[in-house]
Amino acid sequence: MPADSHPDRSPPDRPTAQLPLFPLHTVLLPGVHLPLHIFEPRYRQLVDDLVRGVVPDREFGVIAIRNALVSDVDRIGQLYPVGCTAQLREVSATSSGGFDIVTTGARRFLLHELTASDTPYLMGDVEWLPDEPTLDPDGTTARTLAEAARAAHARYCEAAWHDGDWSAPPTSAAVAELAYLLAADCLLPLAEQQALLRQTDPLHRLRLVTALLSREAGFVSALRAVPVSHDELADISGAAKMN
Missing domain, CATH: 2.30.130.40 (LON domain-like)
Structure with missing residues (x-):
């Protein structure tokens, strides 16, 4: 090759x-x-x-x-x-x-x-x-950002999924991992998932996932529908394959 x-x-x-x-x-x-x-x-x-x-x-x-x-x-x-x-x-x-x-x-x-x-x-x-080093991963700023991200995740999931179809990440989840675990439950556009993946500052990543989930929760509540995932879109087109 x-x-x-x-x-x-x-x-x-x-x-x-x-x-x-x-x-x-x-x-x-x-x-x-x-x-x-x-x-x-x-x-x-x-x-x-x-x-x-x-x-x-x-x-x-x-x-x-x-x-x-x-x-x-x-x-x-x-x-x-x-x-x-x-x-x-x-x-x-x-x-x-x-x-x-x-x-x-x-x-x-x-x-x-x-x-x-x-x-x-x-x-x-x-x-x-x-990741870039975080000066105080368990400090006040990190805790505040984590709480805001968890609240945005709960709003999204309550609007998008039935009760019992989702759960919050464990309270023991590290700050560096939390944004990823929250995003995993939500149908974010591929480019925005990619933005989370490439963000190397854990606190900036929490800010980003909070903004994304808050926006998506508003869309879901207004439209009463979740977006089509990238894989489903590919299936509809008939052009993309899993492997």
Whole structure:
């Protein structure tokens, strides 16, 4: 597979790593579970490599496709630049030769380029994208922002879902993870999920998710309907596939 550099990006100064990539019409957020039905041969090979330890740490990169009408990625410009690794948790073989797997979002990464590889699945040269240090993650500002974000989440879920169809994240959830867990319950547009993923300041991320959920709660209450998810839109178009 030929190498492909991301446009408008110079070679990185920081250390990079090679990572298998799984482009999807969705955004995986850290700490959020993602079940997948694997049927395409290249991704069956990826799961096999993960299970056998050919790919270390049972970890691969999920990265969102920019256009719902694109199903087969061959250029880096078709992808958002920031993705999240998926940690393989459970694997079940299907009667058709595929797999049903459960993964959990782990580490964020910045994709620098698609790299040449003998594997049937995409490989990328990535740089890990940690959060910026927060001076007082348990201080008054963090607590106030967390309470506001939880209140916005409750308003959204009460408007969008039936009682019992949702629950608040545990009170033990870390400030750095809370925005992701709140967003996971809500049908935010893909680009806005991507904005949450690329935000490296945990407190700014809480402000952003509060604004997004408050806005969406207003839309849902006014329209009495939740938006169509990106995956459902792709299914309607008939052009995009899971893998």
